[in-house]
Amino acid sequence: MKHSLLLYAFLVAAALALPACVGSPGPVGNAAVPEPARAVALTPYLGRWYEQARYEAPFQEGCEAVTADYSLRDDGKIRVVNTCREGSVDGKLRQSTGKAKIVEGSDGAKLKVxxxxxxxxxxxxxxxxxxxxxxxxxxxxxxxxxxxxxWILTREAQPAPALQSALEARVRELGYDWSLVRRTRHE
Structure with a gap:
């Protein structure tokens, strides 16, 4: 009983401290986030993604040349490796490795990371x-x-202007405030 109370106290303290570690989230840019539009198969989603734009978050502040690499782990979860360059496309490399799991019943479109x-x-x-x-x-x-x-992701660091315009239009259709979007620079 004493052990479980200590564990509970630790988890509560960690949950309260986490926002302080990553900073405050930004403003709400979409008060009515829609459900995912379609199913996502894992294999076509794996590999390298280039971030084209994002809502600025404290844990990504100043990041340029942002990439995300997804691969399958031996335990069936997904390995996530996010990289960025601090301040410029030639800035200091920063990398974070995590894991993700697909939310049951979400047709692969919702994950926990x-x-x-x-x-x-x-x-x-x-x-x-x-x-x-x-x-x-x-x-x-x-x-x-x-x-x-x-986050707006593409497979190419420099996608065609037509794709960039189509993505902006789709983000707006999904109800996001485009004025909060920050474009990511790549080489």
Missing amino acids: SFFGPFYGDYWVLDRGEAEADGLYPWSIVGEPSGRYL
């Missing part, structure tokens, strides 16, 4: 492109229920 021990956050693939000849999805729009976080 952890970069900090037992604490998981929501990661919803709100929409994505159709798999191309290489078998991979060419783009995805990622958010979570609070509407404070948004």
Whole structure:
């Protein structure tokens, strides 16, 4: 009993301290985040993604040349490696490794992601492109229920202007405030 009370106290303290570690989230950019538009198969989602734009978050402040690499782990979870360059595309490399698991009943479109021990956050693939000849999805729009976080990802660091415009239009259709979007620079 004493052991379980100590564990409970630790978990409560950690949960309260976590926001202080990562800073305050940004403003709500979408008060009515929609459910994901379509199912997401794991294999076409794996591999390297280039962040094109995002809602600025304290844990990503000043990041440029942001990439996310997803691969399958031996335990069936997903290995997540996020990298960025601090302050410029040539800045100091910063990397964070985490894990993700698919939320049961979500058709693969909702995941729980952890970069900090037992604490998981929501990661919803709100929409994505159709798999191309290489078998991979060419783009995805990622958010979570609070509407404070948004990421726009593509398979190319420099996608065609037509794709960039289409992604902006789709983000707006999903109800996000485009004035809060920060474009990510790549080489």
